[in-house]
Amino acid sequence: MEGTSVQMLLALSSLLCCTTNQIGVTVSPSRSQFFEGESVILNCEDDSSAGWTLRRNTTEETRTQCGPEWGSEGGLSCEISYLFTEDSGVYWCESRGGGASSMVVNISVSGGSVILQSPVLPVMEGHDLTLSCQSKTPPSNPSAAFYKDGSLIRTEPTGHMTLQHVSRSDEGLYKCHIRDHGESPSSWISVSERPSTTVAPTTTEAPPPASAPLHLVLRVCLHLVVISPFIISTLLLVSLCPQRASGSDPSVSMVMTQHSHAEQGLAEDYDDIITSGTTEHQF
Structure with missing residues (x-):
């Protein structure tokens, strides 16, 4: 019935x-x-x-x-x-x-004297479901057996059973039984579908600004290439014809003086480039 x-x-x-x-x-x-x-x-x-x-x-x-x-x-x-x-x-x-x-x-x-405490509303997929078997009069032994669709699930010594991460397959008729007290009515437990989540589109972040303009780096490299032969030739002249305090060759002194003026000019150009580049980067 x-x-x-x-x-x-x-x-x-x-x-x-x-x-x-x-x-x-x-x-x-x-x-x-x-x-x-x-x-x-x-x-x-x-x-x-x-x-x-x-x-x-x-x-x-x-x-x-x-x-x-x-x-x-x-x-x-x-x-x-x-x-x-x-x-x-x-x-x-x-x-x-x-x-x-x-x-x-x-x-x-x-x-009767036993009821099953279960959620009155559907349980969402992935959530836990806790069922409690309650007696009208306190039982000496709170152990309860839990059933789904007429089949025994398990017996819990505390009278409480938790099903973790429920799915649609957990839907059904549940009831419980306490020895010497009786059986609860059956209750239908529904499991609702988890709502779909929309993933927000990812935004592409702009790359961080370079620490120095590219053209400034190229100009510095170019001037280093130009000034390198002068530096090398000066070092060779110094090593082959070391200057003395007196009696130095006028031709050698003239060449070295010319190289020194050239190096000084290039160094000033290099300083101007670095200064302009730094100012440009700050703005």
Whole structure:
């Protein structure tokens, strides 16, 4: 009987999920299973001026509104102060004109002593999913066995189980069992697709400015090439014909004097080039 009811509620949920999701539904406390006699508040999260109301489908009712037959309506919220097992079903927000609906949430009310605490909204791919098995009266041994689609997943000594980095294959019907206390109802857990991320185009940065203009470097190299023969010839003359304090050859002195004047002129040109280049670089 329980399996048939769950399948029917899931079928209703799949029919309603195709409507436009304009607003969200929040459940407080945030879980999908409750003990009989507990209370719950459902809210329509809406920032617009449009009117919204809570509706539900259960095994006893079809598309009924909060207020006239169940719950206490107050603005965009609906409170059920005392839950019965007949309140199990799918709940959603709908515009008063009937033109749009939100996503649906599944709520199960257990008349037994064990419930499964699970997220009321879908879990995003890649996130962790934590399930807790709770007993109405504190058990002497909190160890709980967790099942998916009727098959045992594992037994946790603490009564809590975490599935890391869930994927779409983790969707299914989950329930738990505590020895000597009983089994929880089954709850369908959905896994939503991770939103795609758009990679921003990379910008090409301009290369850093050169430390000195290229033409200045070329001019310096050219003058070094020109001045090199004079330097070499001067060194040769000095090594072959060393000057003395007296009696030096006038022709040699004249040649060396000419080379010295040439070198001095080139050195002055070189200094002018460096000075102009430095000034140019600063501006």
